[in-house]
Amino acid sequence: KDSYSVTLLPGDGIGPEITSATVGALNALTSHTSWSINFKESLIGGAALDATDNKDAFPDSSLEECRKADSILLACIGGYKWDNNPREARPETGLLKMRSEMGLFANLRPAKVLPQLIGASTLKPEVITGVDIMVVRELTGDVYFGTPKGIDVVDGERVGYNNMIYKESEIRRIARVAGEVAMKRGGKICSVEKSNVLDVSQLWKEVTIDVMEKEFPKIDLSHMYVDNAAMQLIRYPKQFDTIVTGNIFGDILSDEASMLVGSLGMLPSASIGSSGPGVFEPCHGSAPDIAGEDKANPLAMILSAAMMLRYDLGRGEEADVLERAVEMCLDEGWRTGDIKQEGDGCTLVGCKEMGKKVEAAI
Amino acid sequence: KDSYSVTLLPGDGIGPEITSATVGALNALTSHTSWSINFKESLIGGAALDATDNKDAFPDSSLEECRKADSILLACIGGYKWDNNPREARPETGLLKMRSEMGLFANLRPAKVLPQLIGASTLKPEVITGVDIMVVRELTGDVYFGTPKGIDVVDGERVGYNNMIYKESEIRRIARVAGEVAMKRGGKICSVEKSNVLDVSQLWKEVTIDVMEKEFPKIDLSHMYVDNAAMQLIRYPKQFDTIVTGNIFGDILSDEASMLVGSLGMLPSASIGSSGPGVFEPCHGSAPDIAGEDKANPLAMILSAAMMLRYDLGRGEEADVLERAVEMCLDEGWRTGDIKQEGDGCTLVGCKEMGKKVEAAI
Numbered sequence A, B: 001k002d003s004y005s006v007t008l009l010p011g012d013g014i015g016p017e018i019t020s021a022t023v024g025a026l027n028a029l030t031s032h033t034s035w036s037i038n039f040k041e042s043l044i045g046g047a048a049l050d051a052t053d054n055k056d057a058f059p060d061s062s063l064e065e066c067r068k069a070d071s072i073l074l075a076c077i078g079g080y081k082w083d084n085n086p087r088e089a090r091p092e093t094g095l096l097k098m099r100s101e102m103g104l105f106a107n108l109r110p111a112k113v114l115p116q117l118i119g120a121s122t123l124k125p126e127v128i129t130g131v132d133i134m135v136v137r138e139l140t141g142d143v144y145f146g147t148p149k150g151i152d153v154v155d156g157e158r159v160g161y162n163n164m165i166y167k168e169s170e171i172r173r174i175a176r177v178a179g180e181v182a183m184k185r186g187g188k189i190c191s192v193e194k195s196n197v198l199d200v201s202q203l204w205k206e207v208t209i210d211v212m213e214k215e216f217p218k219i220d221l222s223h224m225y226v227d228n229a230a231m232q233l234i235r236y237p238k239q240f241d242t243i244v245t246g247n248i249f250g251d252i253l254s255d256e257a258s259m260l261v262g263s264l265g266m267l268p269s270a271s272i273g274s275s276g277p278g279v280f281e282p283c284h285g286s287a288p289d290i291a292g293e294d295k296a297n298p299l300a301m302i303l304s305a306a307m308m309l310r311y312d313l314g315r316g317e318e319a320d321v322l323e324r325a326v327e328m329c330l331d332e333g334w335r336t337g338d339i340k341q342e343g344d345g346c347t348l349v350g351c352k353e354m355g356k357k358v359e360a361a362i
């Protein structure tokens, strides 16, 4: 293929700024390649709510655009403006609809500590040096989408409930993704659940063991309860290579793991399905407090674009180039506010300038 | 009252050792008071399974003993021996039965950083100095006890599920406990849930707001999503005073918070109901790897006994004495293996000796 179509979902807050820095970096990259990328923008989140009279945070028109594309780059969503909307009219609801409608059942969230930013973490340097964890989070099941759910009145009082539920086939396919990911890494998987209490976790554990035994006999599989995992991530993070877990535990643990790295501003993620385009997005939120002020860190989105090149467009070499360009910028001492530390001798730059530095490094 | 009855549940692993150190400390304390404590042992966990032919990890005889007592001191449960039992015959199942049968709906887990042990944490000293968090975890509801639950076969494949469910009255009573606790502390509560996704969390949030507005108007109430809370506990733990949350989120976050303190070996907890005796226990597990070797740290259980004196026996002054005795031992430089650090100039002691040091300090 010599031309790819990529749908851009700039979303809200700092989204448009980091999207344009990312597009700049990708254009700089493809000016050296025989292939090119065509970008097309679509709406999601608050931007989509504004455009649809608060009806849909991921309109069908956006869904169609996404389905047609070779891949999707999402910036971030949400903001004060929509915070008090009912759940149906919240930016997050668009994100959940996108994941579900596009079948993006696997969320890959690397937490790799960069030597240049080792001081940015609240953990001691000796604890986090060399940490390189990949969290493989299931993304379209669990208590997020389980039914029955709702708020009913029973015996004169309200009762709220959501079903924490997994089918064998759902566990099987995420375990396979984890197996494939781990085979390309350290070959070690820690499956995180709460099987000492929950039936759904019991099934999770059994199916995970079955998949690994039959399909990935070389994988070193271990099991950990989610409460212990939350502890071990802080106590001794180097013990982890690949973590596989359900949607809600993965939501919590991947955010926790991101703190090892110091700043969310550096963390990319990939959401992929069994076929069709994936969605690549930074782990951070839309930071409405600094939106429009050219203070945002575009590097997590640029690193997400690298994941897109590698996973969706099959352009691993160019992904490497992009990742190395980001590292070069850090080595050269360029820092946005979120990763700047007192007395680090580095130079504070804005979002635009950081984008230009990456382009130059390419 | 001049005599209290306390049921001891030594449980498994290091349980018996730390129980006898704790009883020693309590006896030393009551040798100076006009009132006394009568201890009676009962079975729970693996010890109970062994005695009942793997039938019941909390037999009705233990339940009766506990109900009759003024308070209950639990050490810890579990061990390799029972790890592969089916869930009905696991030590943890006894714990869950105890909580539920005795109506212990509120679990208080303080995470207070002690200046003497500041170096034991993997977090930087400046991040944790002064941290003093109380996690108020709901303990008898949520996905832990929700029905329907099970593993069924649907359309030819297994499906595992548990219901994440809260009634308004359950949320109301735990919010009240949090309100009372917070009024005696910094007056600040952070309610942790996932109301951007879950109906049950939406209800949690609404009811919590209602309780605070009507019954605790002076409380400074804030709300945080559980993924963000997992992050903020590491990023800037000093922002928290009292955290109130559901059973599973509390399970995860209280274990995470305990890592701020450095060692689980120092952390007490209290589980209380609306009437009847409470259960006081250390947060750590049964450490089967060092069981019987006189290496365990009895201080978390001794601090749990202090919580018992304060909450169940109404002996706050004596609770203070016990807590100060523990601090004195640390100041004097006595350390069990789990809190000993290289080059700290402290003296390594065993479980028994640490108990004696506390007795002496009293």
Ligand SMILES: CC(C)[C@H](C(=O)O)[C@@H](O)C(=O)O
Binding pocket: A092, A095, A096, A251, B196, B197, B227
């Ligand atoms: C915004 C929210 C619905 C979402 C989630 O919980 O999945 C976010 O926290 C994430 O991790 O992508």
Ligand SMILES: CC(C)[C@H](C(=O)O)[C@@H](O)C(=O)O
Binding pocket: A196, A197, A227, B092, B095, B096, B251
């Ligand atoms: C042993 C287990 C069932 C228990 C729980 O999950 O509640 C434990 O982790 C705790 O926090 O007391």
